[in-house]
Amino acid sequence: MPYDALLVVSFGGPEKPADVMPFLENVVRGRGVPRERLLEVEAHYQGFGGVSPINQQCRDLIDALDVDLPIYWGNRNWHPFLEDTVRQMKADGVRKTAAFVTAAYSSYSSCRQYLDDIARARAAVPGAPEIVKLRHYYDHPGFIAAMADHTRAALDALPPAVRDTARFVFTAHSIPVSMARSAGPAGGAYEAQLRKAAALVTEQVDAGRPWDLVWQSRSGPPSVPWLEPDVCDHLEALHEDGVRAVVVVPIGFVSDHMEVVYDLDVEAATLAEKLGMALSRAATAGTHPRFVSMVSELMAEPEPVPCAATCCPAPIRRS
Numbered sequence: 001m002p003y004d005a006l007l008v009v010s011f012g013g014p015e016k017p018a019d020v021m022p023f024l025e026n027v028v029r030g031r032g033v034p035r036e037r038l039l040e041v042e043a044h045y046q047g048f049g050g051v052s053p054i055n056q057q058c059r060d061l062i063d064a065l066d067v068d069l070p071i072y073w074g075n076r077n078w079h080p081f082l083e084d085t086v087r088q089m090k091a092d093g094v095r096k097t098a099a100f101v102t103a104a105y106s107s108y109s110s111c112r113q114y115l116d117d118i119a120r121a122r123a124a125v126p127g128a129p130e131i132v133k134l135r136h137y138y139d140h141p142g143f144i145a146a147m148a149d150h151t152r153a154a155l156d157a158l159p160p161a162v163r164d165t166a167r168f169v170f171t172a173h174s175i176p177v178s179m180a181r182s183a184g185p186a187g188g189a190y191e192a193q194l195r196k197a198a199a200l201v202t203e204q205v206d207a208g209r210p211w212d213l214v215w216q217s218r219s220g221p222p223s224v225p226w227l228e229p230d231v232c233d234h235l236e237a238l239h240e241d242g243v244r245a246v247v248v249v250p251i252g253f254v255s256d257h258m259e260v261v262y263d264l265d266v267e268a269a270t271l272a273e274k275l276g277m278a279l280s281r282a283a284t285a286g287t288h289p290r291f292v293s294m295v296s297e298l299m300a301e302p303e304p305v306p307c308a309a310t311c312c313p314a315p316i317r318r319s
């Protein structure tokens, strides 16, 4: 193996009430997210004591990893910041590290932006180690097996009377339609990869069961089109079609983020309750043993070919 360390790269999240606004300012800097949306999202975080589950999820994953090398962790938007981590790696004499990013799919937000974060952190640290981002893993047997196990468990948790007719509703973070169009080397990769992952999970759990892919956690100004339908609108539509039960599978996230514990476990769950629809939410990959072993498997693969510079381009911003 050519690496002498593993670097886990993640989004970052607040860990106390006073962190929430500065964290959100970091996330949306220069991105045209309306103030009202920001205040709404702030309230979601404050409703959970100002703590996002994401950082603890990163610590749990790092504890679970079976990797015989030093493991480092750096975030885009909150402590520990990637640049500080890269500085520490340099001080420790790391020369070449693999980077595992906690986002499985191609798009500007889930791939290119992390590459840019890594490049910026390296540029700020003279003599920084070489950092090799591991490949996309949305269709890796480890990720799929973890999500299939969790989907099966969520299905089994539904009342027996509605279990056979329950629909699988896969959800992922919505992104602007323009970002979806330019995702991956030939465009459209975010949606195509999500569809592939959802199909693989369904095939393993119960081939032939009807499933849908829908979106959640829309941000940005209302004037900009984002991927639709939203998961809540979709639950209403399913209800009107007579569907009585759903298994909601957050296939777009690799661990429980605020989007999962608020937008699904509070918002979607409240709506389902109102509609009289049974809803069971599948766990995210988290520290599932097959997801954990996947990381070592990725590190043992030949070094991935880097993405082309034109892949998943940054959105054009008017500000």
Ligand SMILES: CC1=C(CCC(=O)O)c2cc3nc(cc4[nH]c(cc5[nH]c(cc1n2)c(C)c5CCC(=O)O)c(CCC(=O)O)c4C)C(CCC(=O)O)=C3C
Pocket: 011, 012, 013, 014, 024, 027, 028, 031, 033, 037, 038, 041, 052, 053, 054, 102, 103, 104, 107, 109, 110, 173, 174, 175, 176, 217, 218, 219, 220, 252, 256, 257, 258, 259
């Ligand atoms: C594709 C994608 C992923 C999946 C890939 C990945 O995992 O990276 C993801 C993950 C996450 N997004 C997160 C949080 C937020 N995302 C926001 C805003 C945005 N997300 C976008 C896309 C994505 N986001 C986009 C296009 C925006 C608009 C602004 C911009 O162009 O960048 C905002 C602003 C407020 C709002 O929601 O409006 C927040 C607070 C957290 C942390 C949650 C926690 O604390 O547990 C995580 C893991």
Ligand SMILES: [Fe+2]
Pocket: 173
């Ligand atoms: Fe986001």
